[in-house]
Every structure is written in C-alpha cells, then in structure tokens.
Amino acid sequence: MMQQYLKEMEQDPYDPDEFVERMAYRVFGNSANDDNTVVDDLQDTFVQAIKDLKFLQERQKRKCEKLEQDCREKESLYLSQIQNRQDHNKAGILIFQNLDERINYVATKVIHVGNQLESINTPRSRTVQVHKLIGYLEEFMSAGPLTSIVFNDPTKIDEAADIIQKLFPIALELSPGKFEEAKMKIIKKYDEIEISLIEEFIKNHSQKNLTRMKEIAAILNHFKGYSQCVDAFIENSQANSLSGKNLFSEIIPVCEYNLKIIESVFINPDQIMAKFVLNIYQLKLQNHIISILSDVKDTASYLEKLSQLYKKTTILSKHFSSLNLGHDDMFLNKMQTNIFQKYLDTYFVSELKNLKDNLLIILQKFYASKGHTRKQFQAGGFQELRRDLQTVISTRTNFNIMHIEDYGGETFLSENVAIAFLQEFNQSLERCCTLSTSNNIPSNCYQIFEVLTMYLIEDFVDYGIELAVQSVPIPEAKTHEPPSIIFFEVVKQVHRIIVLYENQFSETLVPLIM
Structure with a gap:
C-alpha cells in the first residue's frame, strides 16, 4: 500500500480530499450498507493509512537529509578546486607578464642590433652597387658591342633597366671628347630598353596580365618615357571600344572598366585617369561631334543636333562627376567648353535667323x-x-x-x-x-x-x-x-x-x- 500511496501523492496536481475519498471508496465499494462493521473497517483503514504515511514521511526525511549532506560535501570540494584553479591562474598571469617583459627586452635588443647591422651593411651595399655600375660603365667605354649577359638577354630586361636608368644621369654629366662615344652608347641603350619595356607593357595589356604590367610601370616610372607608356595604354584601351555611333553610351562603362586596371597597375591612378578622360574629350568626343555637325546641311537640323550633343555631353560630365573618375567639375566644364566654344560663339545668330526663316x-x-x-x-x-x-x-x-x-x-x-x-x-x-x-x-x-x-x-x-x-x-x-x-x-x-x-x-x- 505504501507504494500505492507514493504513486498517488506524486500525481500533479495532488488533491488530499480526493486521496481520502479514494481510500473510503476502497472500503465501501459500491455497497450502500452503513452498519457498524463497515464503519469499523473504515476506521481501521484510516488508522493504518496514517501509520503508513508517517513511516513514509520519516523515510523521505532521512533521504533528504542524506542528499543535503552529499550536496554540502560536493560544494566544499568544488570550492576548494575553484580556489586552486584561481591560484594557478594568478601564477600563470605572473609568469606571462614576466615572459612578455623578457620578450620585449630581447626584441629591443634585436632591433638595436639590426639597426647597427643595417648602418654597417648599407654603405657596403652601396659600395657594391657603385662597383658594379663602374664595371658596366667601363664596358660602355670600351670599344665594340656590349658583352654583358644582362644587356643581351631579353629575360633580364628588368635588371638591365635598373642599371641603365642609373647610368643615364651619369652619362649626361660626362664631358664631351673622349667620353662622347660611351655617352652615346649609354643613351642609345637607354632608348632601346625604354622602347622594349613599352612594347612589353602593351603586349601584356593585350593579354590582360596586370601583374607584369604593374612591374613594368614601376620600372618605367624612373624613365623619361613614362608618359609614352601611359599614352600607349590610353590609346590601346580606347582604340576598339570608342569608335561607333553609340559613343556616349560606351564612355562610362569603358572608363569604369579601365579605372580598375589603372588602380591596379599605376602608382598615380588619379593623374592617369584624368589623362584618360581628357583624351576622351579632346580626341574621341570632339572628333565625334565635328563629324556629326559637319554632315548637317540645313540650319534647323544643325541647331537641333548641336543642342542634342551639348545635352548628352552635359549628362556625360555629370556622370563622370558622380562616379569620381579622377577629376573635378571645373576640369570637366573646361573640357566641354573647349569642345563647343566655336559653335556657341555663332550659335545665337543662327538661332535668330532660323526662327525668322521658319x-x-x-x-x-x-x-x-x-x-x-x-x-x-x-x-x-x-x-x-x-x-x-x-x-x-x-x-x-x-x-x-x-x-x-x-x-x-x-x-x-x-x-x-x-x-x-x-x-x-x-x-x-x-x-x-x-x-x-x-x-x-x-x-x-x-x-x-x-x-x-x-x-x-x-x-x-x-x-x-x-x-x-x-x-x-x-x-x-x-x-x-x-x-x-x-x-x-x-x-x-x-x-x-x-x-x-x-x-x-x-x-x-x-x-x-x-
């Protein structure tokens, strides 16, 4: 019965009145007889139930006390372990701080030693470079063709360019006379290497090899023909794309595409992009406008074409300004004015005459x-x-x-x-x-x-x-x-x-x- 009592009392929700009713039902059953025998049985049942419940209470109480004791023991154990971990953590922090200070100290010493080594090695490196340059200069002063592999191997053109661009200013300082032949040989080789680099740049541009283009542009930046490299890039970029009737609709996509290349290749992308846009206005756009207006015969069509072209150019300039493609508004307005100025000077006279005629x-x-x-x-x-x-x-x-x-x-x-x-x-x-x-x-x-x-x-x-x-x-x-x-x-x-x-x-x- 005690297991039955536990089962009933563990129900959720627990109702004591219902519990008592169930016990009474077990005694009475379906019988309506209320004689003394049944009443005595009910009393015995309740008395026994009270004893069983008291026993259950005592047993449960002992279990609770045991569990509480176990919890207190474990709590004490865990607190002790946490304290040990904190002590270890503090010790680790102290060790880390000491180690960090040691590393900083060693790093300071390493930097100091490195600076000292650099201060000693730099003059030596420069001395070695000067010695090599003197050797190459001596080769240019000697009669006959150049025999150094650097100047005869096309794969070593980067090294040759570095040498020749250093020899070039030296050659310009050489006095005429016995050094004239060496001076002319250096200038000639300088021009040959410069042309070869520009040709290789154009070749890699066609192949979309941006890595090599960047390397060549960095080398040519020290040459006097760097602007020729930029001009070749601009001409090659605009050669096949900006030549049709849909010139105005092609300009912005072409500029956006080439802006990414310019930013990846050149060290001065803003100036290159400004020159790219300038070439569009002064060459492509101006020739396009001249071609259209020169084909117009009557005044009315001429005025209408002029107005349409001016509007399209104005819209184009606004797009350039909003996209921030390497220029400012004054720059764009000046270029637009230069294109249309000769037409605008005589425009209004033609406008009045055309209106009167119509x-x-x-x-x-x-x-x-x-x-x-x-x-x-x-x-x-x-x-x-x-x-x-x-x-x-x-x-x-x-x-x-x-x-x-x-x-x-x-x-x-x-x-x-x-x-x-x-x-x-x-x-x-x-x-x-x-x-x-x-x-x-x-x-x-x-x-x-x-x-x-x-x-x-x-x-x-x-x-x-x-x-x-x-x-x-x-x-x-x-x-x-x-x-x-x-x-x-x-x-x-x-x-x-x-x-x-x-x-x-x-x-x-x-x-x-x-």
Missing part, C-alpha cells in the same frame, strides 16, 4: 493655302480720307465709288498658325537655355520673344486686322443686304491668339528673364 515659311504656306498675296497698305491718313469721302458720297448720291473687298468671308487669321509659331518659339527657347551662358539667357530669350512678337503680332495679327477693317462695308443710305459680321469673327480670333500669346509670355518667358 516663321516666315509658316506665314507663306498659310497665305498660299488661301490663294492670297500680301498687300502693302498705304501709311498715314490717305486711306481713311478715301473711306470718309466714299461715305459722304454714298450717303447723298447712293453711288458707291469705292469697291469694298470682303475676300469671300475669309479672315486670314488662324489659331493653328499661332500654335505653329509658338511651337517654333518654344523649340528656340529650349535650345537657347541649353546653349547660352547663364548670364546671356535672359537677354537672348527676350530677343527670341521679340522675333515672335514681330511675326505673330505685327505681320500676322495686325495684317489680319487691317484686312478686316478694309472689308468693313461703308454705310449706305438704302440697302436691302444683311450687314457683314466678318469683323466680329476677326475680333474673336484675335482674342484667342492674344490669349495664347499672353500665356506663353507669362508661363514660359517671364520665369527665364526675371
């Missing part, structure tokens, strides 16, 4: 479509005097001595013509803002607007109004014909055109000139 063509086409030839009206009051005399005579005599031309009800005004004028004006204005300097934009835009005013208002609208006024019938004494209302149609069209003109002035021109 507006005149629009007018001529419009009048030709109406079968009308422009008339020249007499200035002053003579025309008005004729109309006044005609009015008096017609009123008194009912006789019309002056024919009134109404042009079949045609007004000779059109909103489509005005819109065409404004489209030409906007195109000229856009090119003006692109190709003019910031200081000249207000005055140039105003001159373009004056051209628009002359052709739209003075030559087109005023002319249409004058024709409408001349077509107004003279009042007659007796007439059965309905009055002509063409003049009112003209007024309506003039109003619409003036509204377009005014909107163009306030929305487009004013922000540019204010």
